[in-house]
Amino acid sequence: MTAQQTGYTVAILGATGLVGTHLMHILEQRQFPVKTLKPLASKRTAGTTVEFKGQSILVEEATPEAFEGVDIVLASAGGSVSEALVPEAVKRGCVVIDNTSCFRMTEGVPLVVAGVNDEDLEHHSGIIANPNCSTSQLMPVFKALDNAFGLERAIVSTYQSVSGAGKEGMDELMDTTRALMGRMEGNTENLSSAPDNKVFSRPIAFNLVAQIDQFIEGGVEDGYTKEETKVIHESRKILHRPDLKVTATAVRVPVLVGHSESVTLEFAQAVSPQDAMAVLEHTPDVVLCRAPKDFPTPVEATGKDPVYVGRIRRDTSNPEKGLNLWVVADNLRIGAALNAVRLAEVLVRRGWLKPGKPHPEAASV
Numbered sequence: 001m002t003a004q005q006t007g008y009t010v011a012i013l014g015a016t017g018l019v020g021t022h023l024m025h026i027l028e029q030r031q032f033p034v035k036t037l038k039p040l041a042s043k044r045t046a047g048t049t050v051e052f053k054g055q056s057i058l059v060e061e062a063t064p065e066a067f068e069g070v071d072i073v074l075a076s077a078g079g080s081v082s083e084a085l086v087p088e089a090v091k092r093g094c095v096v097i098d099n100t101s102c103f104r105m106t107e108g109v110p111l112v113v114a115g116v117n118d119e120d121l122e123h124h125s126g127i128i129a130n131p132n133c134s135t136s137q138l139m140p141v142f143k144a145l146d147n148a149f150g151l152e153r154a155i156v157s158t159y160q161s162v163s164g165a166g167k168e169g170m171d172e173l174m175d176t177t178r179a180l181m182g183r184m185e186g187n188t189e190n191l192s193s194a195p196d197n198k199v200f201s202r203p204i205a206f207n208l209v210a211q212i213d214q215f216i217e218g219g220v221e222d223g224y225t226k227e228e229t230k231v232i233h234e235s236r237k238i239l240h241r242p243d244l245k246v247t248a249t250a251v252r253v254p255v256l257v258g259h260s261e262s263v264t265l266e267f268a269q270a271v272s273p274q275d276a277m278a279v280l281e282h283t284p285d286v287v288l289c290r291a292p293k294d295f296p297t298p299v300e301a302t303g304k305d306p307v308y309v310g311r312i313r314r315d316t317s318n319p320e321k322g323l324n325l326w327v328v329a330d331n332l333r334i335g336a337a338l339n340a341v342r343l344a345e346v347l348v349r350r351g352w353l354k355p356g357k358p359h360p361e362a363a364s365v
């Protein structure tokens with residue numbers, strides 16, 4: 001019997017986390033052929049259980065040996081864990097779809113958004129990288145508009161929810177909001193007496209934090225955060241457009257789930273909002289919110305699969321070739337778990353689970 005007939009042994013590295021929980025839910029929802037599920041996490045939660053298909057399954061400690069006999073690993077336990085354990089899994093014959101930033105820019109590792117650059121999956125060597133959440137949701141939109149009008153430049157400002165920082169990020173927003181509400185009693189001066197923040201560099205309740213990940217020092221990217229440079233470099237790799245001009249400002253906002261992005265695009269040819277809408281209306285995975293008043297919000301996008309695009313209008317500073325857009329999606333789904341499961345589906349469907357030949361353009365992508 002082939003694996004397709006019986007299903008696959010799938011390990012979830014980081015099964016007790018936000019992305020891990022969504023991975024299991026989406027595997028179940030999309031009826032991915034799982035023969036055996038292996039939830040892995042740290043020593044802290046090994047021995048607890050997770051729910052999958054109505055069963056409680058024991059969480060095991062993630063060790064190199066835990067990957068013996070596993071076909072597919074969906075990894076979301078942080079960059080340092082992936083750095084240590086993903087090569088061990090590959091050594092044991094697993095294909096790993098990694099949600100962390102560890103291997104995204106590594107030469108020869110495909111960085112893929114399902115439906116955008118699926119063909120890149122064929123040339124993996126055991127590791128496939130899932131892009132950063134703020135990059136992923138932009139890609140179906142950028143790809144479609146690039147194909148139609150020749151994208152030349154993108155200016156991106158992100159409004160990223162706290163769930164992008166995992167379960168501790170969500171807890172910090174909830175805890176600090178409750179604490180501040182108790183203290184304020186109509187006196188806004190008390191806003192500055194926010195309780196200690198640990199996950200975010202400034203208080204996140206009733207606030208905005210213009211820092212996601214570490215600041216870069218030196219070079220042309222001096223003063224950018226790593227999150228911002230991920231949008232720049234990952235977009236170019238996914239779209240096979242090393243020449244694409246991209247810049248970004250990433251901001252953490254007190255929203256629980258759903259990333260929103262304000263995007264200004266510049267094209268090689270003249271393009272009107274109506275031209276762009278005519279393209280996006282037929283773009284898979286994109287929902288066009290045509291009327292200005294129908295703009296999408298992160299709350300409405302939560303728990304949904306598509307990328308929502310609204311507020312499409314001319315860039316008044318470049319009215320012939322420039323457009324402004326508002327792009328919203330569930331960061332835990334399209335930005336992480338849903339994309340990972342869709343990539344696994346493509347690997348299975350196209351018979352690409354086993355490592356393929358190197359990509360002919362490997363040096364340039």
Ligand SMILES: NC(=O)c1ccc[n+]([C@@H]2O[C@H](COP(=O)([O-])OP(=O)(O)OC[C@H]3O[C@@H](n4cnc5c(N)ncnc54)[C@H](OP(=O)(O)O)[C@@H]3O)[C@@H](O)[C@H]2O)c1
Pocket residue numbers: 013014015016017018019020040041042043044045046062075076077078079081099100101131132133163164165166167168331332335336
């Ligand atoms: N949240 C998003 O929107 C998003 C999107 C794209 C990518 N990602 C990436 O996905 C990863 C996880 O994100 P998350 O939001 O799910 O974080 P999270 O809620 O904090 O969960 C982290 C998971 O990693 C496990 N873990 C931590 N240290 C470990 C270790 N030493 N060995 C084995 N497992 C360990 C945790 O297990 P314990 O419960 O045992 O601690 C938990 O299951 C991060 O790298 C993140 O950048 C997140």
